[in-house]
Amino acid sequence: MKAEDVQGGTRARMRTELLVSLGILAAVALLPAIVANEYWRGVFIVSMYFAMLAAAWNLLAGYTGQLSLAPAAFGMIGGYVTGLLSYHYNAPPMVGIPAAIVVSGLIGFVLGRIVLRLRGPYLALTTLSFAEIVRLIISNSIEITRGDLGLNVPGIFDHRLAYYYAMLAVLLAVQLGLYFLLRTPAGLYLRAIRDDEIAAASRGVKIVLWKTNAFTLSAAISGLAGALYGHFAQFVSPELGLISQTGIIISMVVIGGLGTLPGPIGAAFLVYIASEFLRGFGGYQLIVFALLVIIFSRFFREGLWGLLRRAFERARARPATAQAAE
């Protein structure tokens, strides 16, 4: 009886979250069968780029409580690492992509160290400054990066579908990786740090180590996403690191559900596809998402995933109470 008791709760919840994530990714895998339009397939690929960034930011903000405003900057860094390596040294993607992961991870590690003792608005502002500095460095180092003109990046595949399934495979790997990470004690430590850093330290959680790990891993995943995006779009520019991009990533995570597995990736698709539809209306898309973020953080803190989960639970509870009443 006891073993089952322990199995319930958090672990059961995480398993459900994993299954729903896999369901979302399965649906994404089937999407090209329905949508033959190349343009829309491209939209889905970019959605997957954002889904990776959202998952990475969720690890840092949702699970570890570190509200960094630099996720887009790490995507940009990843894109530029592989882009610059190929532009200057003809390095193939096989070299560029791993390099993007490592360099982004290292920069994430350093940023994590710098902001180690900062909380709340100070953390947000420092990471924001960091993001802007990196973007300005890239856009002003014209001899190296061609500045705002952007950089052409070689493609990897001949067909869009190949990119599509490569992105999907990586997104699946990221999602599975996060699931298995969060199931280990690391998941406990990160959430403990999020909830109360002082209490976590008093229980023996190595605060410095785990915060830095979260920053490093989140940055590495973002760098990977950016590198893949660069090869798909065959172009990177400082616009990848704009704060508005970070805004989109945050809105995806908040709308989907901070600190949940399926929420951010599901919402990445919803938000990015919606933004495609809203594109015709000019700059209103960002306002819509900003409003949604406010509404969700005020009224639905667990996001769409929280709403769904509660709806499931109510549906499951209803037959049970009906039986009990009989």
Add this chain to the structure above:
Amino acid sequence: MPCLLIDRVSKSFGGIKALDRTSFTVDAGELVGLIGPNGSGKTTLINILSGYLAADAGRVDLDGRPTGGLRPETLAALGVQRTFQLTRSFPRMSTLDNLLVAGSALGLSQEAAETRALELLEDLALVRLMHLDAGHLSGGQLKLLEFGACFMVPPRIALLDEPFAAVHPTMKEIMAGFIRRRHAAGQTFILVSHDMPVIVELCPRTICMNAGAVIADENTRAVLTDPVVIEAYLGEAAA
């Protein structure tokens, strides 16, 4: 060699001397009561012992090893476990996970941590709340949970800061019984409390602080009848 040696530890906040050359030792297996009027420096001392504050002067040795400069997580790993006067927990994690954090961080395997957590939940009458987020627990239940977290791995020394505040008498009895049993099994404690009957019942030895200094340190009954101690408490009442 004493388990804990506190040697002329001082700490000021601005003009306030919270600790003024506080000294005492605790031997392994002792259960020492720590009392004193409000603001006498008890919590400040616990904060220094557990690494949350650095002393301005003086030294603290744990098993003969100086602990100055060590981080709270390092001290926790060395076996200094504490509770907070203002209870701390992980509100968005389940009651069970709150305990598992401590178990895993101190090196228990996942299985061992679960077994241990279930025992503690059982002992502290929290079993039926184990999947509830700690943020939904009542004030007293949180006290019990934090108390339990200290004992996921038997600590070298447990520093309990007002563990009974806001706890129902029945649960208080359960906690007192828990402490008594652990003490009998050799566990070392410092127990901060304003609850004199519990101190009398549990602690063979009591230390009384006033204005950051130790004013009495002997067997509990003697301390509680010491005119200096009575004066300290009366002084507070008069002020």
